[in-house]
Amino acid sequence: MKIIRKIGVITTLLFAFLLQAQEVTSIIHKMKKDQRVDTLISLDKNNLLEYIPLTVIKGKYPGVTYTIVAGVHGYEYPPIIATQELMKEIDARQLRGNLIILPIANVASFYRRSAFVNPLDNKNLNTAFPGVASGTITDRIAHWITKEVIPNTDVFIDIHGGDANEDLLPFICYYDRQDDKTEKARQLCEASGMEYIVSYPYNILKSEAAKYAFKQAVQDEIVALSIEAGKLGVVQEENVKMIKTAVYRMLNHAGVYKTKNDERNIQKRYFANQSYIKVPVKGIFYSDIKAGEEMIKGQKIGFITDDFGNILQQILAPSDGVVLYKIGTPPVNVGETLMCIGHYN
Known part of the structure; x- marks a missing residue:
């Protein structure tokens, strides 16, 4: 090289x-x-x-x-x-x-x-x-x-x-x-x-x-x-x-590079555990849920349809928590991470 x-x-x-x-x-x-x-x-x-x-x-x-x-x-x-x-x-x-x-x-x-x-x-x-x-x-x-x-x-x-x-x-x-x-x-x-x-x-x-x-x-x-x-x-x-x-x-x-920081006291939120929803079936994903929203176990969070609009599967929240990230576009494929839910400490 x-x-x-x-x-x-x-x-x-x-x-x-x-x-x-x-x-x-x-x-x-x-x-x-x-x-x-x-x-x-x-x-x-x-x-x-x-x-x-x-x-x-x-x-x-x-x-x-x-x-x-x-x-x-x-x-x-x-x-x-x-x-x-x-x-x-x-x-x-x-x-x-x-x-x-x-x-x-x-x-x-x-x-x-x-x-x-x-x-x-x-x-x-x-x-x-x-x-x-x-x-x-x-x-x-x-x-x-x-x-x-x-x-x-x-x-x-x-x-x-x-x-x-x-x-x-x-x-x-x-x-x-x-x-x-x-x-x-x-x-x-x-x-x-x-x-x-x-x-x-x-x-x-x-x-x-x-x-x-x-x-x-x-x-x-x-x-x-x-x-x-x-x-x-x-x-x-x-x-x-x-x-x-x-x-x-x-x-x-760390004392590596001194700067003037905003000293406002920002309330921290901590997540020590995560749940992952995997895509169960290839299709088109519909959901109004956005990253950062709080979820309740069993809540309906979206559904997946086939190419003709027929609903293949409803998606439910597996646990309480906050959506850290999710697929934000329609196409989904089997095995992909559809959503990651963080759990408060």
């Missing part, structure tokens, strides 16, 4: 160099303080869509390394646009430590406007971790992040939103591994200022595939969390702002 392009963008001077794609550690170590480097990492020189954009910002002061990843799903636009704006705004002279930023982790999915999967191999990057060095492009992206980015990270922030067909309630989440890393992730979630905080059970062995990007970081004993904001394949300015605010608040809380 070779870097196919090198661009030095720094607050005080230009900086560029050529090295092996694997050597993220070398990029950080060779940089001087108060510098930024933008680089394209090539995973296949014969395919112009098989690369990863990488930005490293080295602060004026020593400190820990935060990684921000957006665009694991290329159709989730608010995280990508928020990260673009963060890169423009963050001043290395005010930064303590380093920032590693992957602004569009899944380039082919983004530029080909492909929901969920990379169109070059039809694989979902967010189920591919830890990846395979000799696999298809999705496998290699996951492998590169696992081997080159996560080991250089102290805190891993994976930013997502609702994909092209998903209606979603903005929330921030972490895996409850019940250790000191979990507690640090929980504290950062609290500091984010987001109203809804979701904790997922962590129940896999070290030998099992993590599948998800920030779960891979957790498995590798890195503090990790994920922001979810945005929906239905559209850039909503309020969600872009929410993501940026959450990132700035967490960096400020």
